[in-house]
Amino acid sequence: MTRSLLRLELRRSRALVGWLTAMLLLYGATMAAFYPSMRENAAMMQQILEIWPKEMLAAFGMEGGFGLTDPGGYFAIYVGEFFPVVGAIGAIFLATRTTAVDVDRGWAAISLATPLSRTRQMLVAIVVQVIAMGILAIGTVGGFLLVGPVVGARFEAVPFALAGLDTWVYGCAIAAVATLVGALTLSRGLTGGLVAGILIAMYLVSVIVAIEPSLDWMRYLTSFAWFDTAAVIDEGRVEAGGPVVFGLVAGFAWLGSLLVWRRRDLLA
Amino acid sequence: MTAPIELIGLTKAYGRRRGIVDVNVEVREGEVFGFLGPNGAGKTTTIRCLAGIVRPTAGRALVFGRDAWADAVAVHRRMASVGSDPGYLGELTAAELFRHLSRLRVMAPDAWRPIAERIELDPSVQLRKLSRGNRQKVAVVDAFMGEEPLLVMDEPSSGLDPLMQREFLGLVAEARAAGRTIFLSSHNLTEVERACDRVGIVREGRLREVTSVATLLASHARSVNLLLDAPAPAGTFDLPNVQVLAATDREVHLMAQGDVNPLLGRIASLRVVDVSITTPDIEDIFLSHYDARISGAEDPPAPASDGAADGPPPDGGGVAR
Numbered sequence: 001m002t003r004s005l006l007r008l009e010l011r012r013s014r015a016l017v018g019w020l021t022a023m024l025l026l027y028g029a030t031m032a033a034f035y036p037s038m039r040e041n042a043a044m045m046q047q048i049l050e051i052w053p054k055e056m057l058a059a060f061g062m063e064g065g066f067g068l069t070d071p072g073g074y075f076a077i078y079v080g081e082f083f084p085v086v087g088a089i090g091a092i093f094l095a096t097r098t099t100a101v102d103v104d105r106g107w108a109a110i111s112l113a114t115p116l117s118r119t120r121q122m123l124v125a126i127v128v129q130v131i132a133m134g135i136l137a138i139g140t141v142g143g144f145l146l147v148g149p150v151v152g153a154r155f156e157a158v159p160f161a162l163a164g165l166d167t168w169v170y171g172c173a174i175a176a177v178a179t180l181v182g183a184l185t186l187s188r189g190l191t192g193g194l195v196a197g198i199l200i201a202m203y204l205v206s207v208i209v210a211i212e213p214s215l216d217w218m219r220y221l222t223s224f225a226w227f228d229t230a231a232v233i234d235e236g237r238v239e240a241g242g243p244v245v246f247g248l249v250a251g252f253a254w255l256g257s258l259l260v261w262r263r264r265d266l267l268a
Numbered sequence: 269m270t271a272p273i274e275l276i277g278l279t280k281a282y283g284r285r286r287g288i289v290d291v292n293v294e295v296r297e298g299e300v301f302g303f304l305g306p307n308g309a310g311k312t313t314t315i316r317c318l319a320g321i322v323r324p325t326a327g328r329a330l331v332f333g334r335d336a337w338a339d340a341v342a343v344h345r346r347m348a349s350v351g352s353d354p355g356y357l358g359e360l361t362a363a364e365l366f367r368h369l370s371r372l373r374v375m376a377p378d379a380w381r382p383i384a385e386r387i388e389l390d391p392s393v394q395l396r397k398l399s400r401g402n403r404q405k406v407a408v409v410d411a412f413m414g415e416e417p418l419l420v421m422d423e424p425s426s427g428l429d430p431l432m433q434r435e436f437l438g439l440v441a442e443a444r445a446a447g448r449t450i451f452l453s454s455h456n457l458t459e460v461e462r463a464c465d466r467v468g469i470v471r472e473g474r475l476r477e478v479t480s481v482a483t484l485l486a487s488h489a490r491s492v493n494l495l496l497d498a499p500a501p502a503g504t505f506d507l508p509n510v511q512v513l514a515a516t517d518r519e520v521h522l523m524a525q526g527d528v529n530p531l532l533g534r535i536a537s538l539r540v541v542d543v544s545i546t547t548p549d550i551e552d553i554f555l556s557h558y559d560a561r562i563s564g565a566e567d568p569p570a571p572a573s574d575g576a577a578d579g580p581p582p583d584g585g586g587v588a589r
Contacts, residue, residue, distance in 0.1 A: 003371075106351060110369075
């Protein structure tokens with residue numbers, strides 16, 4: 001029963017996850033291809049950065065003090081900042097498929113007209129999200145690792161793999177929150193709006209915090225403070241804080257989704 | 269023995285909108301029970317409550333003694349339910365869908381095939397490419413491919429052509445012969461008349477009447493038209509439950525209710541050139557329930573009229589058995 005449902009749900013996720021991963025890979029590969037040029041022009045880049053207003057740097061997530069010409073800084077600015085957007089698209093689509101789309105179209109009623117429990121149905125949806133986010137995370141770092149040797153850039157596999165792990169857990173947190181909101185609202189539109197709104201609000205907060213030091217305490221309310229791939233890649237500093245926070249968010253949100261879904265009136 | 273379906277004061281409100289109100293009915297083992305009503309009457313809501321998709325606002329829906337909402341998994345081990353115009357996944361072929369559902373319903377993976385062949389469904393076509401009628405065939409296979417002792421179907425034959433409707437009625441008859449219980453909602457009154465043992469008529473969310481099809485048909489008036497060789501003697505048709513609606517010298521139009529034998533005895537004493545006795549079909553009876561609404565009258569919820577009712581509880585609802 002579970003295997004059949006999992007197989008079907010993975011099959012239904014193929015196109016979405018495939019296209020998003022291909023986009024991430026292509027984008028990562030393209031950015032990795034530009035990296036040697038960036039490194040060759042490091043002095044000029046530094047001069048440019050020095051004359052940019054700090055507000056502008058903050059708006060583009062470049063306030064962290066790491067260099068654009070280091071692999072980690074470069075990855076964090078050009079790809080790490082891009083992942084939450086792509087991850088959220090995938091997470092919202094996957095999470096609301098079970099909680100909104102299948103309810104609207106009547107597929108949920110067909111599945112639940114069998115001895116399939118809602119708990120099992122939701123658990124399968126969660127497993128699919130975990131797998132999908134893993135594939136997206138591989139796509140996020142994969143472009144760099146594939147193209148690095150081709151363009152002569154030294155991207156170390158282990159730090160990038162750790163950054164991928166960070167990315168995966170971050171994606172799971174976004175997916176879990178989207179699942180919980182979806183279970184509560186039974187609406188893809190509302191869920192998409194809320195999750196995207198939360199991410200944008202957190203990004204704005206992180207920009208404001210970078211500009212205004214007195215508001216630094218707010219930094220830790222944003223997911224961007226915990227998603228620090230630059231430190232992992234450049235300094236080999238594996239900080240458990242980020243993955244632990246994202247893991248806790250994911251765990252509680254998925255648990256909440258399960259509890260809500262078990263008792264949710266599917267008023268489609 | 270526990271009844272396959274027992275609805276006890278079942279009520280579902282969608283916010284301020286009415287769904288169903290205080291529905292009480294018990295469906296007996298091995299019977300085919302028809303649930304009749306116009307759009308928006310509450311048929312689908314009742315079936316969704318039975319399927320454990322929506323939570324009743326009040327009352328309970330019991331399936332073989334188990335609560336359809338709280339104990340949905342156990343209920344679905346013994347109940348197959350198919351909704352109206354089900355939202356099957358368009359990217360699957362019918363065969364893939366049936367294999368998937370077979371696994372979920374823990375049954376033989378090819379159990380669907382004989383039914384699909386019987387109703388001439390091509391299982392290799394993607395569901396999104398099927399016509400409305402063929403999608404309905406998929407629903408029919410979905411309903412009948414298992415061996416669950418209870419089948420709940422929401423307008424299962426809508427969209428089927430007359431030949432397939434006949435096949436559908438055959439499947440219903442076979443399922444009943446096999447001892448399965450069937451609860452179906454329908455707009456197709458002829459189908460209900462042919463397939464069902466009892467019907468429940470639902471209107472504006474309330475169950476108005478539960479009775480056997482035979483009792484329903486017998487309890488309603490028959491129209492009798494006579495063409496006589498000579499005028500009938502005065503007082504010929506003075507019988508209880510017989511009403512002369514129109515009469516000329518040789519033509520008489522009567523309405524007769526209940527037992528028609530006394531009337532037939534009187535007719536036998538006359539020289540009759542032609543006679544027609546029209547039995548109202550269930551559609552006439554069904555429509556008569558709505559005439560009251562059209563004329564602005566409001567009839568109270570009726571208890572069971574097949575002689576086996578427990579009688580209405582103090583709140584006016586009735587448990588029909």
